[in-house]
Every structure is written in C-alpha cells, then in structure tokens.
Amino acid sequence: MSKDKTNAPPPNQDDDDITGQDDNDQALADAIAEATSEGKGGDDDTPSASDAGAPLPPEDEVDSTEVETLRGRIAELEEDLLRAQADYQNMARRSLQDVALARDQEVMNVARSMIGVLDHFDRAIAIDVESTPTQGLLDGVMIVRDELMRALQRHGVERLEVKAGDEFDPNRHEALMRQESDDIESNHIVEQLQPGYILNDRTLRAAQVSVAE
Structure with missing residues (x-):
C-alpha cells in the first residue's frame, strides 16, 4: 500500500496556471462588456446608422430654392432703384423751383427799387417848366439820379x-x-x-x- 502512495504522480502546476489565466480573461471580457453597455446609454453625438442613411434633398430642388431667393432679392433691388430715381427727380425738380423762386424774388427787389425812381421821374414831368427855374430842374434831375444810384447800390451795383x-x-x-x-x-x-x-x-x-x- 505504501508503495502505491509513493508512486502517485504529483499535482500538475501547469494546469492550475491555465485555469487561473482563463478566469482572468473571462473577468476582463465581462468588464469590457459592461463598460460598453453603459457607454451606449449616455449622450453620443456620433450619428447612428439610421441617421447616416437619411436621404438628402435632391440637387435640383436646392438650386430652385436658391434661384427663387435671388429673384426675390433682385426684385427688392429694382424697387429700391426706382424709389431712388424718383427721389432724385423730385429733388432736382424742387431745386429748379427754388432757383426760379430766388431769381424772381431778386427781380422783384430790383423792381421795387426802380419803382421809387420812377416816382421821382413822374414828379419831374409834372413840374411846370415855365414857372420853374432851370437850376431847379437840374437839381430835380440830380435828385432822381442819386436815388437811382442808391437803388442800384442796394443790390451790389457800383x-x-x-x-x-x-x-x-x-x-x-x-x-x-x-x-x-x-x-x-x-x-x-x-x-x-x-x-x-x-x-x-x-x-x-x-x-x-x-x-x-
């Protein structure tokens, strides 16, 4: 009996090492699987397969939208141009009217001055020449001349x-x-x-x- 116990083979150390390694690999695999499942539950900006496969709008439809936008913008610019042209024409018309009004006003001022001189001529004509000395007539003419010169000077004439x-x-x-x-x-x-x-x-x-x- 003692002989058989002595000849029994010792436990295999390599088998124990292999078994421990398998356990470690299994634990690592379980940890990776758990981490992966938790990551899927969080926020992820990466598009899913369904998003990546969403159809894009047709190219001709995009071009049509851009064309309509440009046409609308062109119409707005044309309206702005017409409005600016109308404003310019109105301004030019008002400027011409202002110039004409200023010219007429200046002519009126000169005319008022000349009317005063004309009054002096009317008085001179009404004088009785036979009863008025020559010197008196000359003095009257000088008065009219001086009045006319003053009227011209009021308008810048020298x-x-x-x-x-x-x-x-x-x-x-x-x-x-x-x-x-x-x-x-x-x-x-x-x-x-x-x-x-x-x-x-x-x-x-x-x-x-x-x-x-």
Whole structure:
C-alpha cells in the first residue's frame, strides 16, 4: 500500500496556471462588456446608422430654392432703384423751383427799387417848366439820379471809377480809340468816354475809354 502512495504522480502546476489565466480573461471580457453597455446609454453625438442613411434633398430642388431667393432679392433691388430715381427727380425738380423762386424774388427787389425812381421821374414831368427855374430842374434831375444810384447800390451795383493815367485793364475797360499823349504812358487811359459798372466785383459794363499809344 505504501508503495502505491509513493508512486502517485504529483499535482500538475501547469494546469492550475491555465485555469487561473482563463478566469482572468473571462473577468476582463465581462468588464469590457459592461463598460460598453453603459457607454451606449449616455449622450453620443456620433450619428447612428439610421441617421447616416437619411436621404438628402435632391440637387435640383436646392438650386430652385436658391434661384427663387435671388429673384426675390433682385426684385427688392429694382424697387429700391426706382424709389431712388424718383427721389432724385423730385429733388432736382424742387431745386429748379427754388432757383426760379430766388431769381424772381431778386427781380422783384430790383423792381421795387426802380419803382421809387420812377416816382421821382413822374414828379419831374409834372413840374411846370415855365414857372420853374432851370437850376431847379437840374437839381430835380440830380435828385432822381442819386436815388437811382442808391437803388442800384442796394443790390451790389457800383460805378467803376476810372481816371486818366490808370493802366488799361481789358477786363474792366473797353478801348474805343488810341491817341498820342505826351503826359500819359503808353497803354494807359487818357480819358473816360462812358462810365462802367460792376456787380459784386464782376463787370456789368466795361468803361469806354481812350488809350495812349
């Protein structure tokens, strides 16, 4: 009996190691499966198979929508353009009306000034020439002249003063003749033949003069 017990084979150590390894592999597999099932229950932005397979709108339908949008935008721009053109035409019309009104107002102001001078002429005509001395008539004419000059000055008109010896200025003077002169330098005014007038430094009428050769 003792002989049989002595000859019994010892336990196999390799079999125990294999069994333990199998248990570890099974535990790892169970842990992975559990983690995977928990992850599926959370939020996931990754599209599912059903989402990935959703049909896209037809290409011709997308193009049609864009075309309609562009047509609507073009219509809006055309309306804006027509409105801007109408506003410009109205503004131009009002500007012309304002210019015409300002011109008429200025003419009215000048006319009012001239009416006062005309009143003086009417009074002069009503004078009895036979009973009025010549000097009195001359004084009356001078009064009318001065009144007319004041009326013109109120509108910016001034008489252009020219005297002998002034240099000839083609912008202010009109040479009617040239003459020799011992006292006046060449191309200078010898005599004023008719006075000139300016309006706000612009020549209304050039003074007519004779010029030294």
